Amino acid sequence: MTSQGTNLDQWYGHYAERTAGLAASEVRALFAVASRPEVVSLAGGMPYVSALPKELVSNAIERVMRDAGPVAMQYGSGQGMPALREHILDVMALEGIRAGVDDIVVTTGSQHALELMTKLFVDPGDVVLAEGPSYVTAITVFKSFQADVRHVPMDEFGLIPQALRETIARVKAEGGRIKFLYTVPTFNNPAGVTLTWQRRLEILELCRAEGILVLEDNPYGLLYFDGPPPHAMRSVEEEGVVYLGTFSKTLAPGFRVGWALAPHAIREKLVLANEAAILSPSSFSQHIIAEYLSTADWRGQIDTFRGVYRERRDAMLTALDDYLPDLSWTHPTGGFYVWVTLPDNLDSKSMLPRAVKELVAYTPGTAFYADGSGRNRIRLSFCYPTPDFIREGIRRLSTVINGELELLSTFSQTEPLPMLRPERSYHNPPANLG
Amino acid sequence: MATKVLVLAGGISHERDVSLRSGRRVADSLLAHGIQVELRDPDATLLHYLRETRPDVVWPALHGASGEDGALRGLLDFIGIPYVGSRADAARLAWDKPTGKTVAGRAGVRTPASITLPRDAFRELGANGILEEISDEFSGPLVVKPAQGGSAQGVTIVEDRSLLPRAMVDAYTYWDVVLIEQRITGTEIAIGIIDSGDGPVALPAVEIEPRSGVYSFEARYNAGETRFYVPARVSDEIAERAAQAALTAHSALGLRHLSRVDLIVDGAGTPWFLEANVLPGLTETSILPQALEAAGHDLGWVYSALADAAIAESR
Secondary structure, three states: OOOOOEOOOOOHHHOOHHHOOOOOOHHHHHHHHHHOOOOEEOOOOOOOHHHOOHHHHHHHHHHHHHHHHHHHOOOOOOOOOHHHHHHHHHHHHOOOOOOOHHHEEEEOHHHHHHHHHHHHHOOOOOEEEEEEOOOHHHHHHHHHOOOEEEEEEEEOOEEOHHHHHHHHHHHHHOOOOEEEEEEOOOOOOOOOOOOOHHHHHHHHHHHHHHOOEEEEEOOOOOOEOOOOOOOOHHHOOOOOEEEEEEOOOOOOHHHOOEEEEOOHHHHHHHHHHHHHHHOOOOHHHHHHHHHHHHHOOHHHHHHHHHHHHHHHHHHHHHHHHHHOOOOEEOOOOEOOEEEEEOOOOOOHHHHHHHHHHOOEEOEEHHHHOOOOOOOOEEEEEOOOOOHHHHHHHHHHHHHHHHHHHHHHHHOOOOOOOOOOOOOOOOOOOOOOOO | OOOEEEEEOOOOOOOHHHHHHHHHHHHHHHHHOOOEEEEEOOOOOHHHHHHHHOOOEEEEOOOOOOOOOOHHHHHHHHHOOOEOOOOHHHHHHHHOHHHHHHHHHHOOOOOOOEEEEEHHHHHHHOHHHHHHHHHHHOOOOEEEEEOOOOOOOOOEEEOOHHHHHHHHHHHHOOOOEEEEEEOOOOEEEEEEEEOOOOOOEEOOOEEEEEOOOOOOHHHHHOOOOEEEEOOOOOOHHHHHHHHHHHHHHHHHHOOOOEEEEEEEEOOOOOEEEEEEEOOOOOOOOOHHHHHHHHOOOOHHHHHHHHHHHHHHHHO
C-alpha cells in the first residue's frame, strides 16, 4: 500500500462513462432478502415455470440428443436456426403477424434484441421515447448507451397519442434526435394496461408521419385472461416496426431464447451485431424449443399458463380490494403486473426497508422511470407466488403502508418529503427474484 | 484445531446481501487455509441441523439481527456449540448504538452528544416540539441513524435542518428507535480489534475518505468510491490515543475475538467514539480485512485462529 492510499479498484478512472449507473445500492441490496422463503416477493417477474410439465422438456432434450446431438452442441447460425424461425412464424401468427422466415433474428432472450437495437440506433444524447412508466431493464439498456429517455404518459388505455404528439414536437423543438419509440403495448410492464386497437393505429400513423421507428416489445401478448388483446402493432406495419418476442413467458426463461422481427435492412445489421456479440444464439436451446414446438401441445400449455396467472391476478385484485381499498390500481387483463398508486406523500423507495422487515417485497415505482418519477407508485407481480401467498403478501403490504402513513402523520407530513439518497444506481430487483 | 467450521451468512436482516458477501469471503479464506468449511444460510432448520451435525465451531458472518443482536449467540450457548465472536450479552450492548455509546462513555471514551428517541416519543410528545428542541440543543450538522443496524442503512447527515423530518422518517423505516447525534468534523477512522486468546490487539487504524464525503452504503460496497489509508494519516501519538480508545470501548462492552470501533478524530486530536461493531464487515471492500492484511496477517490464519480460540474457551 502506498501513502496515496487505495480505493480498492485500480481501474476506477478507466471505466466507460456509460457504466456510471452500474453500482451496488442500498435499495438493490434490500432485494436480497426477497429470495428467502419467508418473504412474499411481489417484486420480481419470474414466470411460474412449475406449471410446465417437466417431461415435456426432458422428452424434447432426449430426442434432440438422440437425433441431433452433435449439431445441437455446435455453434449455429448468427441469425438463428431456420427450423425454429419457422415455428416462430406460427407463434406470431396468433397475434396477427405475417412475415417471412428470413425476417427473424433469434437472440438470447428478447432482452438481447433490445440491447442490439439500442446499439444499432442510439448514440450518446439521442432521444428514446418510452411509455411512462416503462420496463425497468429497457431503461437500463437505454441509459447504458447514454440515451436521453423521454417518457410519454399512459392512461388505462395505454400510451396517449396526444401526449406522444406533444412530446415529439417538444423534442424536435429542442433539436433532439428521436431514434425510436419503445413500447410494451400489451399488458404493459409495469402498468398492466393494454393499448387499444384504435390507439395502435393512431400511434403508428403518427410515427410514420414523423419518421419514427417503433420498437414493439411483446413478451406477454399471449398470456391473456379475458379474451385476446388487439393484434400486435407489427401486424399492420411492416417497415416502421421492429417486433421483439420471447419464449421466456410462454415456455421458460431459462432457455434464454427470444427474437426480433425486423425490416430487411435492420435485420441484416441485427444479424451482424448478433454475431459480433455472441457469434450465435444457443444451438442447444433452439433445438430443444424447436423440438418442443414440433411435438408438444404448446398452445395448450400457453392456455395452462393463462389459467395459472388468471387465478393469481384475481387473488391479487381481491386482496387489494380487501386490504387496501383506499388505494387505486390497474386491472390487467393479462400479463404479470398490477401498478398501484399510493397516497401522494408516500415514497415507495424509502418505504422498502419497512416492507422487508414485514417480509414482503415490491418494486418501487422510480425503477420504471429514467427521470425519478414514480415515487408514490409500486409494481406488484402476481406471476410467481401462489394465490394464498399473494393474499398474505398484500396483507403485509397493507401493514407496511399503514405504518408508513402513520409515521408520516407523526411528522405532520402531508406533502412528499424531499429525497435524501443519491439517485445514481439502478434500483430494479435482480432478474432471478421470485 | 478446528476441523469442521460452519460459516453462517445471509439471514433475513436488511444486511443479508452484505452478510452473504462476508460469509463467502470468510469461507474462502478458511478453505484456503485448509479448513473444512460449510457455508449455510440460517433458517428454520438451523437449530435442528446444529444439534444433528454438531460442527466444531460456528463462524457467524451474520450482520444485523439476529447475528449481531445476541439472539443466535444465546441459542448457540444453549446448544453448547462454540462460536466466533462476542457473547450474547456483550453483543446486545454493542448492537444497540445508544447503549454502546453509554458504555463507552462511562469507560472514559468521548462520544458525540446525542439523543435517542423511540418513535413513540414523537407520537406522545409531538414532532414539532421535539424537533425544535433538537434544533435548539445541537448546533451544526447532525447524524440521524437507526439505533440498531449497520452498513449505514437509513443513516443521514443533516446539514439543512429542514431535512430533519425526512431523515427521521428514513431512519424509522429501518428501526423504531433513532439516534440523533452531533456530527463531529474530523478524520474518520476505524480500528479493528482482534483477540485470538492473548488479549485484544488493535490493528492499524484505517482512515476512510469517501469520494462523496459520506461513508454511505454505496461508498462502502462499490470499490473505488472510497479511498482508504492504512495506517491512517495521523501522528503516532494520535494513532495510539485512538487505539486506546478503541480497546477501552471493546473491553468495556465485553466484546470478544473481533470487533471494529468507528471513531472520528477531531481537529484537536481527540478520538470520538461512534459505535462498536460486533461483526464487522468482512467483504472485499470492508475495513477489517484491509487492516489485517496491512498488519501482515493472512486472513485464513486469523479466521482460523479465532475459531480455535472459540473452541478453547468453550472447554
